Amino acid sequence: MIKALVFGGNGQLGRSLMLCARDFPDIELTFLDRRKCDLSDLGAIGRAILDCRPDIVINAAAYTAVDQAESDIEQAFLINRDAVRAMAQACEELNAPLIHFSTDYIFDGTSQHPYRENDPVAPLGVYGTSKLAGEDAVRAATARHLIFRTSWVYSPFGKNFVKTMLSLMVQRDVLTIVNDQTGCPTSSVDLAGAVLRLVPSVLEKTFAGFGTYHLVSGSPMTWFDFAIHIHRAAVERFGADWAGNECEIRPVSSDAFPTVAKRPGYSVMSSQKFTDTFGFGLPDLAESLGACLDQLGEGENNA
Ligand SMILES: NC(=O)C1=CN([C@@H]2O[C@H](COP(=O)(O)OP(=O)(O)OC[C@H]3O[C@@H](n4cnc5c(N)ncnc54)[C@H](OP(=O)(O)O)[C@@H]3O)[C@@H](O)[C@H]2O)C=CC1
Numbered sequence: 001m002i003k004a005l006v007f008g009g010n011g012q013l014g015r016s017l018m019l020c021a022r023d024f025p026d027i028e029l030t031f032l033d034r035r036k037c038d039l040s041d042l043g044a045i046g047r048a049i050l051d052c053r054p055d056i057v058i059n060a061a062a063y064t065a066v067d068q069a070e071s072d073i074e075q076a077f078l079i080n081r082d083a084v085r086a087m088a089q090a091c092e093e094l095n096a097p098l099i100h101f102s103t104d105y106i107f108d109g110t111s112q113h114p115y116r117e118n119d120p121v122a123p124l125g126v127y128g129t130s131k132l133a134g135e136d137a138v139r140a141a142t143a144r145h146l147i148f149r150t151s152w153v154y155s156p157f158g159k160n161f162v163k164t165m166l167s168l169m170v171q172r173d174v175l176t177i178v179n180d181q182t183g184c185p186t187s188s189v190d191l192a193g194a195v196l197r198l199v200p201s202v203l204e205k206t207f208a209g210f211g212t213y214h215l216v217s218g219s220p221m222t223w224f225d226f227a228i229h230i231h232r233a234a235v236e237r238f239g240a241d242w243a244g245n246e247c248e249i250r251p252v253s254s255d256a257f258p259t260v261a262k263r264p265g266y267s268v269m270s271s272q273k274f275t276d277t278f279g280f281g282l283p284d285l286a287e288s289l290g291a292c293l294d295q296l297g298e299g300e301n302n303a
């Protein structure tokens, strides 16, 4: 039996790992949430890892409030950099690989082509800067790491764009959604399945795939396009009398929807390196969004 320790058990990715765990009976997952291990307490992180002595650590925790991070800089760096460094150092001490997640918001969005792993990074805000610092901390502390950069994560769990849109579509007659930021919506349930599928091979002595990978679902679109997809999929699933059916969705520029943190205009990432190395990719948006709405309908959406 493989022993995996997961930080961030209560987040979208953490709960998706819990959901997928039933398909991987050879992996015994132990989940830590804020109550069991507050990552602000850096000393507690090493203790938790050394107490559990896992074969592998998965960090699904992060400070993810993009706008709030602009004024909560210390906490963002504490969780996204310092706590990650503590995790990576304890993993190195135990010789356990660390699987960590990062974001498209480390890029400035000026690329003319899907970002590859070696493209220059230049985050526009505190969240992206702190996540980039976390990546660097992992690389400095342990060679046995996998960093998966992903983007625009949604799921039946927690807070995300799909759930926000579904509730706003019911509450409002008109929604204005930015149409000049392009990225790849990605299901955390798909991410969780992919990661658990990799775990056994990562633990093989001959595994040579450590490093940084982009891992997204391959359907680039704007947030406006994504809202249209969500609306269409919801009407298809919940029927024409769904309360959000009549909501009008209008495209606007980012100037018309000001946010505290600036977001990249184009943060599409290529998962080619991942697919070439591991021989599979993530399902496309239609399939994954449909599954998410089905799970929401089945009541998997505890806030
Ligand atoms: N969400 C997205 O769109 C994207 C996410 N990512 C990355 O993917 C990974 C997973 O993200 P996702 O699941 O969406 O994130 P969530 O915000 O859903 O979950 C993050 C988890 O981290 C936990 N956490 C935060 N601070 C602490 C703390 N001090 N002590 C203990 N736990 C803490 C939160 O706990 P609590 O529930 O108690 O608040 C939460 O459960 C992260 O690395 C993120 O940066 C990358 C690209 C896009």
Ligand SMILES: Cc1cn([C@H]2C[C@H](O)[C@@H](COP(=O)(O)OP(=O)(O)O[C@H]3O[C@@H](C)C(=O)[C@@H](O)[C@H]3O)O2)c(=O)[nH]c1=O
Pocket (backbone or CB within 6 Å): 064, 065, 066, 067, 103, 104, 105, 150, 151, 152, 153, 160, 161, 164, 168, 175, 176, 177, 178, 181, 223, 257, 259, 263
């Ligand atoms: C609610 C709403 C948002 N928007 C815009 C604001 C923003 O530009 C875009 C997305 O808004 P959100 O705040 O939901 O998403 P945001 O917090 O920017 O999402 C990011 O989260 C972090 C954690 C990541 O790592 C990124 O990959 C990305 O997923 O949609 C509208 O245009 N209209 C609306 O009604």
